[in-house]
Amino acid sequence: MIKRNHMMTSKSVRKALLGLATVSVLALPLLAHPAQASGGAATPHTQNWSFAGVFGRFDKAQLKRGLQVYREVCSACHGLKRVAFRTLAEPGGPEMSIEAVKALAKEYEVQDGPDDEGEMYTRTALLSDYFPSPYPNDNAARASNNGALPPDLSIITKARGYLRGFPNWFFDLFTGYQETGVDYLYALLTGYEEEAPEGFVLNDGMNFNHYFSGNQIAMPAPLSDEGVEYADGTKATVKQMAKDVSAFLMWTAEPTLEQRKRIGFQVILFILLFAGMMYFTTKRLWRGVKH
Numbered sequence: 001m002i003k004r005n006h007m008m009t010s011k012s013v014r015k016a017l018l019g020l021a022t023v024s025v026l027a028l029p030l031l032a033h034p035a036q037a038s039g040g041a042a043t044p045h046t047q048n049w050s051f052a053g054v055f056g057r058f059d060k061a062q063l064k065r066g067l068q069v070y071r072e073v074c075s076a077c078h079g080l081k082r083v084a085f086r087t088l089a090e091p092g093g094p095e096m097s098i099e100a101v102k103a104l105a106k107e108y109e110v111q112d113g114p115d116d117e118g119e120m121y122t123r124t125a126l127l128s129d130y131f132p133s134p135y136p137n138d139n140a141a142r143a144s145n146n147g148a149l150p151p152d153l154s155i156i157t158k159a160r161g162y163l164r165g166f167p168n169w170f171f172d173l174f175t176g177y178q179e180t181g182v183d184y185l186y187a188l189l190t191g192y193e194e195e196a197p198e199g200f201v202l203n204d205g206m207n208f209n210h211y212f213s214g215n216q217i218a219m220p221a222p223l224s225d226e227g228v229e230y231a232d233g234t235k236a237t238v239k240q241m242a243k244d245v246s247a248f249l250m251w252t253a254e255p256t257l258e259q260r261k262r263i264g265f266q267v268i269l270f271i272l273l274f275a276g277m278m279y280f281t282t283k284r285l286w287r288g289v290k291h
């Protein structure tokens with residue numbers, strides 16, 4: 001009788017624990033979402049990214065094209081202050097040759113100092129330098145952009161996102177969908193309308209965008225067909241450039257994505273093998289013992 005009681009309690013404890021675990025797993029996505037688009041903004045669509053999923057990898061040619069779009073278009077207003085030139089040559093990124101990156105860095109000037117006289121000076125950038133920002137400070141940036149601040153783009157794809165809604169968020173738990181930020185960026189860059197819909201009051205100097213919170217944004221549509229001439233001959237449509245620069249900004253935000261996914265997979269594999277071994281070991285140890 002006592003024994004039975006004991007078994008029942010451990011069973012109900014187990015049930016309670018299982019219930020708790022289920023509830024916390026289901027509640028996870030509520031905690032895990034960054035800033036949400038709101039204020040009448042449309043929900044971005046899920047795009048097909050080469051770096052999504054457990055085995056996701058960056059498309060190196062795409063990263064190179066995205067870098068070109070950033071350099072020729074976005075860098076006029078946006079900095080990339082957390083990205084060092086040297087990383088462009090490292091594994092898991094655009095993987096340019098070190099000579100090409102050196103040549104690229106040479107095109108930039110950075111501030112250094114103070115020198116022996118205590119003065120700051122500018123010099124040609126080296127591999128170890130970071131992309132210089134287009135404006136000396138935030139006030140200068142605002143003054144040139146109708147009062148709005150163009151944010152630094154180094155980690156923008158991690159700072160934005162949207163709720164994917166049921167049932168997607170549930171499956172995302174298993175597939176590890178982490179591309180809402182980059183989906184949003186693509187949507188933003190392709191979401192401009194030349195004229196605001198009738199009845200929509202657009203403030204002076206603002207532009208209509210379906211995906212920006214409040215539907216009006218100070219950034220003018222940055223991309224137009226053939227806006228860049230791709231070094232690899234790819235046709236530079238707005239969608240193509242938006243996709244490439246979004247992928248590139250995913251890499252700047254997470255330069256070790258490939259490494260993380262590879263190690264994650266190895267760890268899971270190890271845990272599964274280890275769990276299997278432990279199962280059979282336990283079974284063997286307890287064989288013949290009445291319990």
Ligand code: HEC
Pocket residue numbers: 069070073074075076077078145148149150151153156160185188189216217218219220222223245
């Ligand atoms: C002429 C200047 C200019 C150019 C060129 C430009 N932007 Fe912007 N961008 C801005 C300004 C200004 C804002 C702030 C908008 C606001 O707050 O209304 C902004 C905001 C953004 C944001 C933040 C949106 C949000 O959700 O807050 C992203 C992302 C962005 N730009 C990406 C890009 C990319 C990628 C490019 C290149 C393809 C680019 N921008 C080119 C001026 C520019």
